[in-house]
Amino acid sequence: MEIAIPQSPIAERETYLNAKYGVWSWLLTTDHKRIALLYLISITFFFFIGGFFALLIRLELLTPAGDLVQADTYNKLFSMHGIVMVFFFLVPSIPATLGNFLVPLMIGAKDLAFPRINLLSWYLYIIGGVMMLYCIFTGGVDTGWTFYAPFSTNFSNTKVVEAGLAVFVAGFSSILTGLNFVVTIHRMRAPGMTWSRLPLFIWAHYATSIIQLLGTPVLAITLTLVVAERALHLGIFDPKLGGDPVLFQHLFWFYSHPAVYIMILPAMAVESEIIACFSRKRIFGYTFVALSSIAIAVFGFLVWAHHMFVAGISVYSALVFSFLSYAVALPSAIKVFNWTATLYKGSIHYDAPMLYAFGFLGLFTIGGLTGLFLAALGIDVHVTDTYFVVAHFHYIMVGGAVMGYLGGMHFWWPKISGRLYPEGWARLAALIVFIGFNLTFFPQFLLGYMGMPRRYYDYSHMPEFQVLNVLSTAGATVLGVGYLLPMVYFLWSMRYGKPASDNPWNAAGLEWKTASPPPTFNFDEEPVVTWEAYNYEELDAPPHAQEVPVAR
Amino acid sequence: MLNNFPLWPQQASTLAHRVDALYIFLIVVTGMMALLVCVFVIFFAARYRHRPGVLAEQIEGSTALEVTWSAIPFLIFMVIFAWGALVYFKERTPPADATEVYVVAKQWMWKVEHAEGQREINELHVPVGRDVKLIMTSQDVIHSFYIPAFRIKQDVLPGRYTVEWFRATKPGVYHLFCAEYCGTQHSGMVGSIVVQEPAQYEAWMNGGSTGPLSASGEKIFAELGCATCHRTDTQGRGPNLQGVFGHPVQLEDGRIVTADENYLRECILDPGAKRLKGFQPIMPTFQGLVTEEQVNALVAYIKAISTTKPADGAKTSASAAIQEVPAKAQANSAQTKAQLNAAQPNRIQVQ
Numbered sequence: 096m097e098i099a100i101p102q103s104p105i106a107e108r109e110t111y112l113n114a115k116y117g118v119w120s121w122l123l124t125t126d127h128k129r130i131a132l133l134y135l136i137s138i139t140f141f142f143f144i145g146g147f148f149a150l151l152i153r154l155e156l157l158t159p160a161g162d163l164v165q166a167d168t169y170n171k172l173f174s175m176h177g178i179v180m181v182f183f184f185l186v187p188s189i190p191a192t193l194g195n196f197l198v199p200l201m202i203g204a205k206d207l208a209f210p211r212i213n214l215l216s217w218y219l220y221i222i223g224g225v226m227m228l229y230c231i232f233t234g235g236v237d238t239g240w241t242f243y244a245p246f247s248t249n250f251s252n253t254k255v256v257e258a259g260l261a262v263f264v265a266g267f268s269s270i271l272t273g274l275n276f277v278v279t280i281h282r283m284r285a286p287g288m289t290w291s292r293l294p295l296f297i298w299a300h301y302a303t304s305i306i307q308l309l310g311t312p313v314l315a316i317t318l319t320l321v322v323a324e325r326a327l328h329l330g331i332f333d334p335k336l337g338g339d340p341v342l343f344q345h346l347f348w349f350y351s352h353p354a355v356y357i358m359i360l361p362a363m364a365v366e367s368e369i370i371a372c373f374s375r376k377r378i379f380g381y382t383f384v385a386l387s388s389i390a391i392a393v394f395g396f397l398v399w400a401h402h403m404f405v406a407g408i409s410v411y412s413a414l415v416f417s418f419l420s421y422a423v424a425l426p427s428a429i430k431v432f433n434w435t436a437t438l439y440k441g442s443i444h445y446d447a448p449m450l451y452a453f454g455f456l457g458l459f460t461i462g463g464l465t466g467l468f469l470a471a472l473g474i475d476v477h478v479t480d481t482y483f484v485v486a487h488f489h490y491i492m493v494g495g496a497v498m499g500y501l502g503g504m505h506f507w508w509p510k511i512s513g514r515l516y517p518e519g520w521a522r523l524a525a526l527i528v529f530i531g532f533n534l535t536f537f538p539q540f541l542l543g544y545m546g547m548p549r550r551y552y553d554y555s556h557m558p559e560f561q562v563l564n565v566l567s568t569a570g571a572t573v574l575g576v577g578y579l580l581p582m583v584y585f586l587w588s589m590r591y592g593k594p595a596s597d598n599p600w601n602a603a604g605l606e607w608k609t610a611s612p613p614p615t616f617n618f619d620e621e622p623v624v625t626w627e628a629y630n631y632e633e634l635d636a637p638p639h640a641q642e643v644p645v646a647r
Numbered sequence: 648m649l650n651n652f653p654l655w656p657q658q659a660s661t662l663a664h665r666v667d668a669l670y671i672f673l674i675v676v677t678g679m680m681a682l683l684v685c686v687f688v689i690f691f692a693a694r695y696r697h698r699p700g701v702l703a704e705q706i707e708g709s710t711a712l713e714v715t716w717s718a719i720p721f722l723i724f725m726v727i728f729a730w731g732a733l734v735y736f737k738e739r740t741p742p743a744d745a746t747e748v749y750v751v752a753k754q755w756m757w758k759v760e761h762a763e764g765q766r767e768i769n770e771l772h773v774p775v776g777r778d779v780k781l782i783m784t785s786q787d788v789i790h791s792f793y794i795p796a797f798r799i800k801q802d803v804l805p806g807r808y809t810v811e812w813f814r815a816t817k818p819g820v821y822h823l824f825c826a827e828y829c830g831t832q833h834s835g836m837v838g839s840i841v842v843q844e845p846a847q848y849e850a851w852m853n854g855g856s857t858g859p860l861s862a863s864g865e866k867i868f869a870e871l872g873c874a875t876c877h878r879t880d881t882q883g884r885g886p887n888l889q890g891v892f893g894h895p896v897q898l899e900d901g902r903i904v905t906a907d908e909n910y911l912r913e914c915i916l917d918p919g920a921k922r923l924k925g926f927q928p929i930m931p932t933f934q935g936l937v938t939e940e941q942v943n944a945l946v947a948y949i950k951a952i953s954t955t956k957p958a959d960g961a962k963t964s965a966s967a968a969i970q971e972v973p974a975k976a977q978a979n980s981a982q983t984k985a986q987l988n989a990a991q992p993n994r995i996q997v998q
Binding site for chain 2: 161166167170237239243245246249250251334335337339340341374375376377379380381382383404405406407410413414417418421424425428429431432433435436438439440441442443444445453456457460461464465467468470471472473474475476477479480481541544545546548549550551552553554556557631632636
């Protein structure tokens with residue numbers, strides 16, 4: 096857990112990075128920026144664990160026969176890939192790192208409302224993470240990340256209780272982050288920072304926090320019931336004791352569908368900031384983009400049973416949930432249209448963050464539009480539980496959320512580290528990720544409609560699926576390279592990158608009005624806001640053209 | 648022609664064309680939406696790329712545009728929604744006269760029993776051009792009965808029946824997959840749907856058949872001593888089961904439910920849960936005493952005696968018995984318990 100602290104050439108200025116030294120100054124910090132970095136290191140660690148599992152899954156599926164690992168091992172791989180990626184990477188990814196770092200900066204606050212609770216939330220995450228690692232290293236879990244009963248409660252012989260408790264604990268970390276953001280956004284805004292002047296990043300994080308606060312407790316309850324049912328045979332989900340296995344699915348998806356919005360809303364948050372900056376424009380339809388985040392948070396709670404159209408629910412409830420699913424698709428469409436309209440008559444720059452933003456637009460649009468297929472009842476019956484679903488949610492949760500995360504990392508890295516990364520490499524990485532991603536997941540749409548069920552370890556009965564699987568595996572290796580590259584040049588830039596100016600992109604927003612990296616309490620004097628968000632008419636174009644990214 | 652298109656599985660049921668038609672419509676519509684966004688993004692990105700000295704033009708937004716690009720997609724969504732719902736209703740409404748096949752799923756195989764008599768494992772033979780209704784349950788975890796060539800899928804749950812139906816249109820052998828993750832050999836829980844010409848199918852059905860499922864049900868019904876209470880007149884301690892299937896019945900708590908497969912199944916395994924009005928709670932549970940296959944046979948038998956002797960003879964039907972028999976049923980309850988206890992050893996043997 097060692098942090099390489101950049102050797103600032105202008106050593107005299109005190110920043111949050113050099114204010115204190117030593118391990119304890121990090122492990123006991125209450126500075127939201129340092130906690131954001133603690134999160135960054137932890138989620139990157141889990142991202143590569145989850146990524147390693149994904150790579151093994153793709154390698155196994157290279158050939159139809161089950162020849163790389165055992166069936167049980169494969170089942171554990173996709174289960175732990177899902178659990179690690181969802182609960183230990185995607186849910187905390189943008190909110191706990193970029194959100195943690197930027198929410199106070201963007202609203203002109205010194206810190207979050209509850210700095211110690213912020214630290215507690217990281218410790219809860221770490222405790223959950225260590226429990227998950229314990230689960231992985233003592234045999235793993237094979238229920239899928241969905242923990243469906245009665246398989247998880249009565250049949251699986253793996254570490255279900257351990258995994259359930261790990262997610263349970265990590266869930267509280269997420270609840271506390273949400274709580275902290277809601278209170279901070281309500282109470283800590285700088286003078287003049289009205290709701291209508293808030294950056295859209297804040298609006299989307301506010302919506303995300305509401306979901307975290309209201310949804311995650313339901314997940315905690317559900318997992319508690321699974322653990323209790325497994326240990327005590329209560330008969331909540333077991334039909335032999337009068338329970339109902341479909342009840343589990345209702346409870347699980349009541350959290351886990353809104354959880355998709357916990358992952359994608361912050362990526363949309365990042366998207367709005369990047370597009371505004373590199374088009375040098377105010378976001379088109381600010382109010383609609385802001386309110387669409389809230390609409391997604393509200394409607395997101397009303398669509399959970401669209402995961403259950405063939406699970407044995409009634410035709411009429413299926414109708415209602417199908418209808419509501421189209422209702423929740425609308426605010427996402429509105430966002431995409433507004434971002435597109437923002438480009439109109441802009442002055443567009445193609446820096447690395449903008450390339451990621453373009454990538455996000457493309458992948459999220461495909462992910463969103465294929466959601467229309469799944470919400471259509473008649474088609475869902477055919478494609479649910481096939482690779483079509485796998486492709487769809489990866490386009491949203493990886494194509495959308497991870498593209499947003501990487502775009503945000505590139506946009507704010509100069510602020511976070513005080514250094515510039517090599518622009519050429521960053522553009523190359525954006526391109527590799529985009530190509531690798533599409534090569535990996537687009538064939539899976541076709542596989543899904545062909546009928547290949549998900550979570551199949553062996554498809555030797557249907558060798559016709561192999562060509563598309565080979566394409567997908569090839570894409571996964573490209574994607575892997577695309578994800579490794581930024582980690583390499585970000586680390587490299589911490590020592591060798593050119594020092595960043597306070598506002599290297601000439602971007603609007605309070606976070607750019609303080610030093611890079613910022614001092615411990617963010618602003619030397621409390622800012623007073625007298626302007627609207629995205630006042631790009633008052634800012635010059637970014638000075639990137641004449642800059643060479645490497646120092647000396 | 649479309650059957651040779653490589654991007655979807657064969658179309659071998661009456662539903663396949665309906666699903667594919669909607670799928671093609673969606674590809675066209677979403678493709679146009681994606682193209683529209685893509686064209687605008689690329690055009691704007693190229694046309695309005697940064698040029699020194701040219702400033703961006705600040706535009707606040709446009710409510711008219713927002714309304715337009717909310718309303719048009721919403722209308723398109725509603726078309727997709729309605730079309731999807733129509734296909735789904737078709738998929739979810741088995742025709743009344745469909746041939747019935749009972750499916751029992753377990754880790755990791757499909758056990759199939761035709762109402763007409765044949766039994767199979769991991770295979771299902773069906774004739775071309777006949778409606779087939781699958782009545783499915785699971786012995787352990789949740790499975791899902793998925794036939795891509797027919798475009799149908801339905802989860803198979805422990806503790807209750809779920810139903811799906813199809814009408815095959817083309818002879819051939821098609822994939823059967825378990826589509827709900829069910830443990831170690833999930834990907835081995837695959838099989839074949841064999842669609843045959845009617846003549847071939849008849850020949851297959853008559854080869855080594857064990858007789859119709861309802862006949863085994865009748866045997867089990869006798870062996871378990873069900874007939875001691877469920878008599879074929881109005882004098883039994885339990886309701887007369889002739890003509891009960893498919894008709895509304897009144898429960899002790901006043902509710903009226905339809906006596907469908909799930910209701911019959913529940914009455915066998917948990918008789919207290921939905922007891923008929925006017926009858927004493929004297930029937931013991933058969934949970935754990937009969938296998939899923941035996942429950943299926945019993946249900947098939949009760950259905951058979953309901954269709955051969957329809958409910959028009961009011962006095963023989965259970966729904967009519969509700970009003971007339973209570974006193975009699977009450978009087979005999981003590982005696983019944985003793986008899987049922989005596990019958991227990993038989994039941995265990997049967998299992």
